[in-house]
């Protein structure tokens with residue numbers, strides 16, 4: 001398993017991460033969330049051994065992951081890292097990129113393997129296309145396929161679907177994470193997208209102000225957010241008498257103490273997000289249909 005013990009890191013004396021400790025079990029999927037600039041990408045680079053730690057240690061099983069001061073060639077065979085800005089070879093085809101590190105000793109098996117990988121990322125039709133002609137999202141798929149080609153034991157993914165458009169994101173995510181699970185590949189995913197986390201992560205780690213603010217299963221953090229930052233990652237929320245209440249936990253009732261006046265309705269698809277004024281401030285709740293501006297409604301918390 002991956003073991004991170006009291007990791008600290010600074011860029012030129014500016015502290016970025018302080019006293020970070022966590023574990024990733026074999027086959028476990030862990031997501032790292034946090035606001036932009038909170039150090040997610042830095043943490044992944046450190047896990048990969050791209051930079052030296054100020055303090056602490058990183059182990060994969062019995063091997064200590066060391067930075068460039070102690071390890072001339074960055075990276076380890078059991079680990080693959082897909083950076084936020086992936087680098088591919090533009091002048092060769094998709095299948096050549098994906099098969100780049102696969103042995104040529106059994107060409108038929110290599111071909112089969114490449115086909116399987118292209119299917120996982122939905123690029124079968126692009127096998128013979130030169131990478132330089134692809135869109136950002138397609139390139140990202142090539143990078144993902146190439147990273148899993150040699151079956152690493154652990155994958156480090158930095159915003160792996162950041163360039164993929166919404167039309168294709170859901171099936172790609174499903175295929176890719178299910179593929180990793182089936183093959184018992186551990187993974188650490190830096191993301192700002194709750195859709196990467198809720199259905200697919202066994203554990204999530206929240207970074208804030210250089211430290212781990214919270215870690216736990218997505219379900220426990222979602223159901224009992226102790227912190228506004230964690231709640232805001234998932235959904236629109238309100239703070240009512242010091243309590244965090246998600247917008248979907250407020251309902252319109254016949255009568256209650258919570259009298260509010262409708263300000264605006266936003267269509268979300270399955271439901272509307274309604275903004276109303278309660279005690280002089282905006283409050284947000286979900287409702288099956290839009291409500292008239294100026295209308296008075298009574299709300300009740302139902303968790």
Ligand code: ADP
Nearest residue numbers: 011016034035036037038039040041042043190
């Ligand atoms: P995230 O991925 O969560 O957005 P990063 O790990 O990229 O955050 O960045 C964390 C902080 O470190 C930011 O304040 C960023 O400006 C800073 N940073 C990132 N890379 C470097 C670098 N090479 N040199 C100096 N500061 C950096």
Ligand code: MG
Nearest residue numbers: 040041042084
């Ligand atoms: Mg980043």
